[in-house]
Amino acid sequence: MSSALRVAVIGAGYWGPNLARNFHNSADWELAAICDLDAGRAEALARRFTGTAAVSELSAVLEDPDIDAVAIATPARTHHAIATAALTAGKHVLVEKPLADSGLHGRSMAEMAERCGLVLMADHTYCYTPAVMKIRELIEAGELGDILFIDSVRINLGLIQPDVDVLWDLAPHDLSIIDFILPGGLRPLSVSAQGADPLGAGKACIGYLTLPLANGAVAHVHVNWLSPTKIRTMIIGGSKRTLVWDDLNPQQRVSVYDRGVDLQTQRVGGVDRRAAMVSYRLGDTWSPALVEREPLDAMAAEFAASIREGRAPRTDAGSGLRVLEVLEAASRSLAEAAAPPRGPEDPAARALVGELA
Amino acid sequence: MSSALRVAVIGAGYWGPNLARNFHNSADWELAAICDLDAGRAEALARRFTGTAAVSELSAVLEDPDIDAVAIATPARTHHAIATAALTAGKHVLVEKPLADSGLHGRSMAEMAERCGLVLMADHTYCYTPAVMKIRELIEAGELGDILFIDSVRINLGLIQPDVDVLWDLAPHDLSIIDFILPGGLRPLSVSAQGADPLGAGKACIGYLTLPLANGAVAHVHVNWLSPTKIRTMIIGGSKRTLVWDDLNPQQRVSVYDRGVDLQTQRVGGVDRRAAMVSYRLGDTWSPALVEREPLDAMAAEFAASIREGRAPRTDAGSGLRVLEVLEAASRSLAEAAAPPRGPEDPAARALVGELA
Amino acid sequence: MSSALRVAVIGAGYWGPNLARNFHNSADWELAAICDLDAGRAEALARRFTGTAAVSELSAVLEDPDIDAVAIATPARTHHAIATAALTAGKHVLVEKPLADSGLHGRSMAEMAERCGLVLMADHTYCYTPAVMKIRELIEAGELGDILFIDSVRINLGLIQPDVDVLWDLAPHDLSIIDFILPGGLRPLSVSAQGADPLGAGKACIGYLTLPLANGAVAHVHVNWLSPTKIRTMIIGGSKRTLVWDDLNPQQRVSVYDRGVDLQTQRVGGVDRRAAMVSYRLGDTWSPALVEREPLDAMAAEFAASIREGRAPRTDAGSGLRVLEVLEAASRSLAEAAAPPRGPEDPAARALVGELA
Amino acid sequence: MSSALRVAVIGAGYWGPNLARNFHNSADWELAAICDLDAGRAEALARRFTGTAAVSELSAVLEDPDIDAVAIATPARTHHAIATAALTAGKHVLVEKPLADSGLHGRSMAEMAERCGLVLMADHTYCYTPAVMKIRELIEAGELGDILFIDSVRINLGLIQPDVDVLWDLAPHDLSIIDFILPGGLRPLSVSAQGADPLGAGKACIGYLTLPLANGAVAHVHVNWLSPTKIRTMIIGGSKRTLVWDDLNPQQRVSVYDRGVDLQTQRVGGVDRRAAMVSYRLGDTWSPALVEREPLDAMAAEFAASIREGRAPRTDAGSGLRVLEVLEAASRSLAEAAAPPRGPEDPAARALVGELA
Structure with a gap:
C-alpha cells in the first residue's frame, strides 16, 4: 500500500473523538491533528494518540501542506464555511451528517468539490x-x-x-x-x-x-x-x-x-x-x-480509497444532498400544514403534501 | 336476574358463528335464531346449539315478537338496510364494524335508533x-x-x-x-x-x-x-x-x-x-x-345491560360514527393526493414487479 | 381409499374430546362410539357428532365386531387393564401418554400386542x-x-x-x-x-x-x-x-x-x-x-396407516416403553438421593415459607 | 474525603486493563503502578494514564511503602503465591475470580489476611x-x-x-x-x-x-x-x-x-x-x-470503603471460599461419575445414580 494519507479532525466534541480513534487505528490514515476552537478540548483529545498535534486555529490545518484531508465534526451550521475553506485549500473533505444546514449550502459545497476535483464525502455512518x-x-x-x-x-x-x-x-x-x-x-x-x-x-x-x-x-x-x-x-x-x-x-x-x-x-x-x-x-x-x-473503520477505508482512486465515495455529496432536500421539503410540509388557521373542516389538510421542487 | 333476552344473529359467514357462540353461552341471552340467505349455512350453524331456529328470511326474524334484538354480521354495504328494518320492527341492534358503508348511512341509522328509543351498538370487539x-x-x-x-x-x-x-x-x-x-x-x-x-x-x-x-x-x-x-x-x-x-x-x-x-x-x-x-x-x-x-362475552353482557338499563352502550352509535367519519375523511385525503394525473411515471407503474402475466 | 376404520374413544375427560374431534374430522376414521363410566359425560361428548354412540360399559365397545380400534384417554393407572382387554378382544389400541403406570405394565401390553399382531401406539402428540x-x-x-x-x-x-x-x-x-x-x-x-x-x-x-x-x-x-x-x-x-x-x-x-x-x-x-x-x-x-x-390429525392418519400397512407406527409401543423406563429410573434416582434421613434440617423444612396454617 | 489510596494492578492481560481504568477513574484511588512480567505489556498499559509507573518485578510493588493495595489479575494458579507475598508485605489484596486454584490455597490466603488484619476481597464483578x-x-x-x-x-x-x-x-x-x-x-x-x-x-x-x-x-x-x-x-x-x-x-x-x-x-x-x-x-x-x-467502579469503591472502615468487603474471602468449595465439590462429583473406565457398554454408567433396569 502507498504511504498513509494525513487527516485532521475538526471538532473535538461528541462525534470528533470517534472519528479520531478510527482514523488513528486505520492503516490508510495518519491522524495528523485535532482542531477545536477550545484549545483544551483539542489537547485532551490529541493526547490520547501519539504524534497527533492539537490546534485551535483552522488556518493552521488548512495551511499545512502535509495534510491531505479534513473530517468535519462541528455543528451543521458551520459545515458550509469550514468545508468551503478546506476545499479552497485543496483538502479532501468528510462532513458529519447532515451535509449542511440547507440545500443551498450543500449544493454550493458539492459544486466547489466538483470544480476542485476533490472528494466531498458525507459521513452517513449507518x-x-x-x-x-x-x-x-x-x-x-x-x-x-x-x-x-x-x-x-x-x-x-x-x-x-x-x-x-x-x-x-x-x-x-x-x-x-x-x-x-x-x-x-x-x-x-x-x-x-x-x-x-x-x-x-x-x-x-x-x-x-x-x-x-x-x-x-x-x-x-x-x-x-x-x-x-x-x-x-x-x-x-x-x-x-x-x-x-x-x-x-x-x-x-x-x-x-x-x-x-x-x-x-x-x-x-x-x-x-x-x-x-x-x-x-x-x-x-x-x-x-x-x-x-x-462502521467508522469501513468509512475511513472508503474515504481513503475514493481519494486514491479519484472516484466518488459510496456516500458522496449527492447522497448528502438528496437527504438534505427531503429534510427541507419535510420542513416546508410541516410549515404549510401549520400555517392556516385550523378551522373545523380543516382546509389546511388539503394543502398538505409537500411537493418536491 | 330477569329472564334472558332473545337475540337473532343475521349472517352466518365469518363473524356470525363467533357472535352466536357467545350469545349462546351468555346467561343474559337466549340465542333464538340464525338468519342467512343461504338456508344451508344458517342450518349448519343453528344445529350447533339447542333450541336455536334457522331461517333464511329476515322478515321471519323481524316479525317474531319474542325476539328482542338482532346482531348483524353481514357485509358493510347491507348494514343500513337491515338495521333500518330491524329498528322499524322494534328490535335493538348490534352491528359488526364498520357501523355502515358511509357516514350518511350511519347517521341515518343512529337517528332512527334515537327516535325509536332503541339501542344501536357498534361491535367494536377490541x-x-x-x-x-x-x-x-x-x-x-x-x-x-x-x-x-x-x-x-x-x-x-x-x-x-x-x-x-x-x-x-x-x-x-x-x-x-x-x-x-x-x-x-x-x-x-x-x-x-x-x-x-x-x-x-x-x-x-x-x-x-x-x-x-x-x-x-x-x-x-x-x-x-x-x-x-x-x-x-x-x-x-x-x-x-x-x-x-x-x-x-x-x-x-x-x-x-x-x-x-x-x-x-x-x-x-x-x-x-x-x-x-x-x-x-x-x-x-x-x-x-x-x-x-x-371479549365477545363482555360485549354481549354490555349489550344486554344497555338494553335493560335503557342507556347507551359503551360502544354506542356515536363511537361507530366517529370511526366512520375518520375513514371517510381518510378516503377523501387519499383521493385528493392521487388526483393529479401521474404523468410519465404511470406507464412505468404498469411494468411492475409482481406482474405474473 | 378403502373404507374408513371405526374407532371408539375411551374416556371423555380432558383429552378424550380432542381425540374424538380429530377422529371425527379424519377421512381415515369413523368415530363409532364414546365410552365413559359417567354416561352423561359420554353422551354430552357423543352428541357433538352425528352417528356416534355413547356407551358407559367398556364391554359394549369390545364386543362390537364393527369396531376396529380404541383410543384410551383415561388415567394412566387404568391403561394396562383397558388395553389388555381391548387387545384380547382384537382391537388395535392407541394410548395417551404415558403408555402405562409402570414399565412392567407397559412391557406386558407391548408383548400382548406383538403376540396378537395388533397395533399398540403411544399418543406422543408433540x-x-x-x-x-x-x-x-x-x-x-x-x-x-x-x-x-x-x-x-x-x-x-x-x-x-x-x-x-x-x-x-x-x-x-x-x-x-x-x-x-x-x-x-x-x-x-x-x-x-x-x-x-x-x-x-x-x-x-x-x-x-x-x-x-x-x-x-x-x-x-x-x-x-x-x-x-x-x-x-x-x-x-x-x-x-x-x-x-x-x-x-x-x-x-x-x-x-x-x-x-x-x-x-x-x-x-x-x-x-x-x-x-x-x-x-x-x-x-x-x-x-x-x-x-x-398434530392430532397427523397422528390419527399415522394410526390408520400403521393398521392398514401392518407395520409399527412412528410412535410405537417401544417408544412408549423407552419413555417409561427413563421415568422409572428417574424416580429411583430421586428416591436414592432422598434416602438418607434428612436429620436436623427436616424440622426446619416444616417451618417453611408458603405455610398458610 | 481522606486522601486517595494507592493501588498497583498485577497482570496486564485480559482483565487488568479494566481494573486499571476503573481505579484510575475512581476518586477513592490513585493508580500507582502496573506490574507485569512482560515489561512491554506493563508499559503499554501504564502509558494510558498519567502518573502510573510500569514495573516488571512484583518486589518493586511490594517493597514500595506508599502502595496500600494490590489488585491481582493473573492466572488462578498464581493467585496464592502473589496474594501471600502481598499480604506478608502488608498490602490489602483484591483477587480476580476464582479466589484461588484450590480450596486449600484459598483458605490459606483467607487465614493470612485475617491474621494480618488486612482486607482480602474477591473480585466478583457481577x-x-x-x-x-x-x-x-x-x-x-x-x-x-x-x-x-x-x-x-x-x-x-x-x-x-x-x-x-x-x-x-x-x-x-x-x-x-x-x-x-x-x-x-x-x-x-x-x-x-x-x-x-x-x-x-x-x-x-x-x-x-x-x-x-x-x-x-x-x-x-x-x-x-x-x-x-x-x-x-x-x-x-x-x-x-x-x-x-x-x-x-x-x-x-x-x-x-x-x-x-x-x-x-x-x-x-x-x-x-x-x-x-x-x-x-x-x-x-x-x-x-x-x-x-x-460494576467495577462500584467494586473499587467498596474495596476502598472496606479498607478505610476496617471491615469485611461485601464480596469477602469467605464468599470466594464458598464458591471455590462448590467448584471443588463439582469436580469431585464429575470425577466420581467418570471414574470407572468407559468400556464399549460403559459400565461406568452403572455406578451412576438412577440405574436403568
Missing part, C-alpha cells in the same frame, strides 16, 4: 454497518425483487435538541440508509411530513415522513424523542422477498422472509383484473451472518 | 378485551396524565379484500380503540392519509393515518397487508407515564413506563423558554395482571 | 407437530451432523397434580420428543434426576434430568411447575449445525444455526491434542417454513 | 452490577419471601479454555451471584454435577450443577460453551414473588412477578395434607428502574 452493507448487497443482487415499501421506525427517549426538530435530528439516519440501499438512490415523488409537539417544546418531537416512490412504492419514516421503548426497525418489502432489519437484536439483525403476496393478472371480459387472483407464499426465513466491523 | 378495558381505566384514573401521542401499528400478511382498502379493513380496529380510550372520544382536528398500492391491486394495501388532536397531541395509525412479520402494538404517550400495548406478547401485553421528558418553563428576558430545561424521568415499569375473559 | 416432524427430518438428513447435546426446558406455573410429580407430568413430552428425533431412539447410558419440593407439596415440583448418551453426548431436561414465566425451548447441538426450537414463538419456531466449534486433532510429540486447535464457524441462520397441521 | 445489587436488596427486604429455587443459565458459543472446564470458567459467575443474594450465602447441602464433552476436548464443555439448599429449596446452574444462542437468565422463585433476571434484555433486565402457588395445610383425619389445597396468584409484574453504573 451505511457502513455490516447490516446495511448486506442489505444493499442483497437488493443489488435482486434477492428482494423490486422494492414495494420501506417502513422505518427510530424511536426512543431522546435529548430534545436546542436547534433542530426530531426530523432533522434522527431522520437523516433513515434517509441516508434508504438512499444507500435503493438502486437509484432516494428520489421521492413528493414529501409529506407530519409532526407533533405535544410538550410545547417549540419544535416537532414526533415526526412522520411519507415518501411516495416511483411505481407505486412508498417509504415511511417514524422518528420520536418521546417513546419510552427503543425501537430501530426497518421493513423492506420486495416483490420477491421481504427483509426486516432489527438493529437492537444483535443475535439476528437481518431476516429475509420468503413470504409475500403474488397477484396474477387475469383478462376478464377484455379487462385486466388483478386482485381477484391473489396467492401467498409462506417460505423459509433466512438470516445472514454479518461480519463484525466498526 | 374494546372489550381485558387489555383495552384496562388501558381505558388507567387513562380515566389519570395514571398516564394528558395524552401526548398514540402510535398504532397493525401489520401482517393479510388477505387483500375485494371491496375495501387496507384502511377500511384494518384501521376500524385502531380507530375504535382510540375512540374508546380517549376521555372525549376520537375527535381529530384533521385527517391526513397516505396509501400505497405497489402491487397494482387497485386499492391501498399499505396505509398511514395521521390525526392531529387537541393541544398538540397526535394519533398515527399504520396498517399494512404486505408485512411478513405480524406486529400489533400501540404506544400511548402521556405527560405522566407512557403505556405500551403489545397484543402479541401474551406474557406482558400491557406495560406502563414511568419514564418521560419533563419540560420546565423559564422566563428569560421576558420570554418563556421551555426546551432549555428538560429533565428525564427513568422510573420503574409496571405490567398489570389482566383477567382473562373472551 | 411428535406429530410440524416443528418436531421437521426436526426429525433435518436430523435424519444429516443437516445437524452428530448430535452433541440436547437441552430441553418446559417450565410454567402449573397445576400441582394429585397423583404424579412434575417429572411424570411434564417430562414425557420432552422424552418422547427426544426419542422421536434421535436416529436410534432415546437410549441413555444412565439416568440422573434431581428434584425439589420447596413448598412441601409431597412430591417434586421442580425436576432436572440428565441423560448421558453414547459418544459423550448428553440430554438434559428441566421441568418446573413453579415458574412465573412460560418457557418451552429445546436446543439441539450438532457437530455441523445447531437447532433451537422455541415453541412459544409462532413466527419462528425452529431456527438452524450454522455456527459451532470445530476441533482439529494435532499430533504434538506423539500425543493427540485437540483443544488447542479450535475454530469457530459463524454462519447464517435459517428458519424453515412449517406447514400448519393439527 | 455482584456489583445494578441488577444484582437490586436483587440482593429486594430479597433482603423480604419482597420475594423465602427463596424456593434458583435456576441460572449462562450459555453461549465460548472459547474452550486450555486449563479449565466450563464449570470452572463460567459457573463462578453464577455461584458468586447466588452467594451474594442469598441471605446466608451459598451453603448447599450437597453438590451434584453433570458434564459432557461431546467434542472430545478433554474437559467438560457443557455443565450442570444441582445444589440442594436448606428447607427443600434448590439451586441449579447450566453453563455451556457450545450453544449458538446466548442466554443469561436467572429465575429466583420465592414464596411471595418470583424474580426473573434477563441480563441480555437491557430494556427490562429485572422483572418481579407477583405470581405463584400457595399451598394450604389442611388437617384431614389427623394428618396434614397440603397439595389438595392449591391456589394461584396471578398478580402484576414490576420491573424496577436500575441506576446505570459500571
Whole structure:
C-alpha cells in the first residue's frame, strides 16, 4: 500500500473523538491533528494518540501542506464555511451528517468539490454497518425483487435538541440508509411530513415522513424523542422477498422472509383484473451472518480509497444532498400544514403534501 | 336476574358463528335464531346449539315478537338496510364494524335508533378485551396524565379484500380503540392519509393515518397487508407515564413506563423558554395482571345491560360514527393526493414487479 | 381409499374430546362410539357428532365386531387393564401418554400386542407437530451432523397434580420428543434426576434430568411447575449445525444455526491434542417454513396407516416403553438421593415459607 | 474525603486493563503502578494514564511503602503465591475470580489476611452490577419471601479454555451471584454435577450443577460453551414473588412477578395434607428502574470503603471460599461419575445414580 494519507479532525466534541480513534487505528490514515476552537478540548483529545498535534486555529490545518484531508465534526451550521475553506485549500473533505444546514449550502459545497476535483464525502455512518452493507448487497443482487415499501421506525427517549426538530435530528439516519440501499438512490415523488409537539417544546418531537416512490412504492419514516421503548426497525418489502432489519437484536439483525403476496393478472371480459387472483407464499426465513466491523473503520477505508482512486465515495455529496432536500421539503410540509388557521373542516389538510421542487 | 333476552344473529359467514357462540353461552341471552340467505349455512350453524331456529328470511326474524334484538354480521354495504328494518320492527341492534358503508348511512341509522328509543351498538370487539378495558381505566384514573401521542401499528400478511382498502379493513380496529380510550372520544382536528398500492391491486394495501388532536397531541395509525412479520402494538404517550400495548406478547401485553421528558418553563428576558430545561424521568415499569375473559362475552353482557338499563352502550352509535367519519375523511385525503394525473411515471407503474402475466 | 376404520374413544375427560374431534374430522376414521363410566359425560361428548354412540360399559365397545380400534384417554393407572382387554378382544389400541403406570405394565401390553399382531401406539402428540416432524427430518438428513447435546426446558406455573410429580407430568413430552428425533431412539447410558419440593407439596415440583448418551453426548431436561414465566425451548447441538426450537414463538419456531466449534486433532510429540486447535464457524441462520397441521390429525392418519400397512407406527409401543423406563429410573434416582434421613434440617423444612396454617 | 489510596494492578492481560481504568477513574484511588512480567505489556498499559509507573518485578510493588493495595489479575494458579507475598508485605489484596486454584490455597490466603488484619476481597464483578445489587436488596427486604429455587443459565458459543472446564470458567459467575443474594450465602447441602464433552476436548464443555439448599429449596446452574444462542437468565422463585433476571434484555433486565402457588395445610383425619389445597396468584409484574453504573467502579469503591472502615468487603474471602468449595465439590462429583473406565457398554454408567433396569 502507498504511504498513509494525513487527516485532521475538526471538532473535538461528541462525534470528533470517534472519528479520531478510527482514523488513528486505520492503516490508510495518519491522524495528523485535532482542531477545536477550545484549545483544551483539542489537547485532551490529541493526547490520547501519539504524534497527533492539537490546534485551535483552522488556518493552521488548512495551511499545512502535509495534510491531505479534513473530517468535519462541528455543528451543521458551520459545515458550509469550514468545508468551503478546506476545499479552497485543496483538502479532501468528510462532513458529519447532515451535509449542511440547507440545500443551498450543500449544493454550493458539492459544486466547489466538483470544480476542485476533490472528494466531498458525507459521513452517513449507518451505511457502513455490516447490516446495511448486506442489505444493499442483497437488493443489488435482486434477492428482494423490486422494492414495494420501506417502513422505518427510530424511536426512543431522546435529548430534545436546542436547534433542530426530531426530523432533522434522527431522520437523516433513515434517509441516508434508504438512499444507500435503493438502486437509484432516494428520489421521492413528493414529501409529506407530519409532526407533533405535544410538550410545547417549540419544535416537532414526533415526526412522520411519507415518501411516495416511483411505481407505486412508498417509504415511511417514524422518528420520536418521546417513546419510552427503543425501537430501530426497518421493513423492506420486495416483490420477491421481504427483509426486516432489527438493529437492537444483535443475535439476528437481518431476516429475509420468503413470504409475500403474488397477484396474477387475469383478462376478464377484455379487462385486466388483478386482485381477484391473489396467492401467498409462506417460505423459509433466512438470516445472514454479518461480519463484525466498526462502521467508522469501513468509512475511513472508503474515504481513503475514493481519494486514491479519484472516484466518488459510496456516500458522496449527492447522497448528502438528496437527504438534505427531503429534510427541507419535510420542513416546508410541516410549515404549510401549520400555517392556516385550523378551522373545523380543516382546509389546511388539503394543502398538505409537500411537493418536491 | 330477569329472564334472558332473545337475540337473532343475521349472517352466518365469518363473524356470525363467533357472535352466536357467545350469545349462546351468555346467561343474559337466549340465542333464538340464525338468519342467512343461504338456508344451508344458517342450518349448519343453528344445529350447533339447542333450541336455536334457522331461517333464511329476515322478515321471519323481524316479525317474531319474542325476539328482542338482532346482531348483524353481514357485509358493510347491507348494514343500513337491515338495521333500518330491524329498528322499524322494534328490535335493538348490534352491528359488526364498520357501523355502515358511509357516514350518511350511519347517521341515518343512529337517528332512527334515537327516535325509536332503541339501542344501536357498534361491535367494536377490541374494546372489550381485558387489555383495552384496562388501558381505558388507567387513562380515566389519570395514571398516564394528558395524552401526548398514540402510535398504532397493525401489520401482517393479510388477505387483500375485494371491496375495501387496507384502511377500511384494518384501521376500524385502531380507530375504535382510540375512540374508546380517549376521555372525549376520537375527535381529530384533521385527517391526513397516505396509501400505497405497489402491487397494482387497485386499492391501498399499505396505509398511514395521521390525526392531529387537541393541544398538540397526535394519533398515527399504520396498517399494512404486505408485512411478513405480524406486529400489533400501540404506544400511548402521556405527560405522566407512557403505556405500551403489545397484543402479541401474551406474557406482558400491557406495560406502563414511568419514564418521560419533563419540560420546565423559564422566563428569560421576558420570554418563556421551555426546551432549555428538560429533565428525564427513568422510573420503574409496571405490567398489570389482566383477567382473562373472551371479549365477545363482555360485549354481549354490555349489550344486554344497555338494553335493560335503557342507556347507551359503551360502544354506542356515536363511537361507530366517529370511526366512520375518520375513514371517510381518510378516503377523501387519499383521493385528493392521487388526483393529479401521474404523468410519465404511470406507464412505468404498469411494468411492475409482481406482474405474473 | 378403502373404507374408513371405526374407532371408539375411551374416556371423555380432558383429552378424550380432542381425540374424538380429530377422529371425527379424519377421512381415515369413523368415530363409532364414546365410552365413559359417567354416561352423561359420554353422551354430552357423543352428541357433538352425528352417528356416534355413547356407551358407559367398556364391554359394549369390545364386543362390537364393527369396531376396529380404541383410543384410551383415561388415567394412566387404568391403561394396562383397558388395553389388555381391548387387545384380547382384537382391537388395535392407541394410548395417551404415558403408555402405562409402570414399565412392567407397559412391557406386558407391548408383548400382548406383538403376540396378537395388533397395533399398540403411544399418543406422543408433540411428535406429530410440524416443528418436531421437521426436526426429525433435518436430523435424519444429516443437516445437524452428530448430535452433541440436547437441552430441553418446559417450565410454567402449573397445576400441582394429585397423583404424579412434575417429572411424570411434564417430562414425557420432552422424552418422547427426544426419542422421536434421535436416529436410534432415546437410549441413555444412565439416568440422573434431581428434584425439589420447596413448598412441601409431597412430591417434586421442580425436576432436572440428565441423560448421558453414547459418544459423550448428553440430554438434559428441566421441568418446573413453579415458574412465573412460560418457557418451552429445546436446543439441539450438532457437530455441523445447531437447532433451537422455541415453541412459544409462532413466527419462528425452529431456527438452524450454522455456527459451532470445530476441533482439529494435532499430533504434538506423539500425543493427540485437540483443544488447542479450535475454530469457530459463524454462519447464517435459517428458519424453515412449517406447514400448519393439527398434530392430532397427523397422528390419527399415522394410526390408520400403521393398521392398514401392518407395520409399527412412528410412535410405537417401544417408544412408549423407552419413555417409561427413563421415568422409572428417574424416580429411583430421586428416591436414592432422598434416602438418607434428612436429620436436623427436616424440622426446619416444616417451618417453611408458603405455610398458610 | 481522606486522601486517595494507592493501588498497583498485577497482570496486564485480559482483565487488568479494566481494573486499571476503573481505579484510575475512581476518586477513592490513585493508580500507582502496573506490574507485569512482560515489561512491554506493563508499559503499554501504564502509558494510558498519567502518573502510573510500569514495573516488571512484583518486589518493586511490594517493597514500595506508599502502595496500600494490590489488585491481582493473573492466572488462578498464581493467585496464592502473589496474594501471600502481598499480604506478608502488608498490602490489602483484591483477587480476580476464582479466589484461588484450590480450596486449600484459598483458605490459606483467607487465614493470612485475617491474621494480618488486612482486607482480602474477591473480585466478583457481577455482584456489583445494578441488577444484582437490586436483587440482593429486594430479597433482603423480604419482597420475594423465602427463596424456593434458583435456576441460572449462562450459555453461549465460548472459547474452550486450555486449563479449565466450563464449570470452572463460567459457573463462578453464577455461584458468586447466588452467594451474594442469598441471605446466608451459598451453603448447599450437597453438590451434584453433570458434564459432557461431546467434542472430545478433554474437559467438560457443557455443565450442570444441582445444589440442594436448606428447607427443600434448590439451586441449579447450566453453563455451556457450545450453544449458538446466548442466554443469561436467572429465575429466583420465592414464596411471595418470583424474580426473573434477563441480563441480555437491557430494556427490562429485572422483572418481579407477583405470581405463584400457595399451598394450604389442611388437617384431614389427623394428618396434614397440603397439595389438595392449591391456589394461584396471578398478580402484576414490576420491573424496577436500575441506576446505570459500571460494576467495577462500584467494586473499587467498596474495596476502598472496606479498607478505610476496617471491615469485611461485601464480596469477602469467605464468599470466594464458598464458591471455590462448590467448584471443588463439582469436580469431585464429575470425577466420581467418570471414574470407572468407559468400556464399549460403559459400565461406568452403572455406578451412576438412577440405574436403568
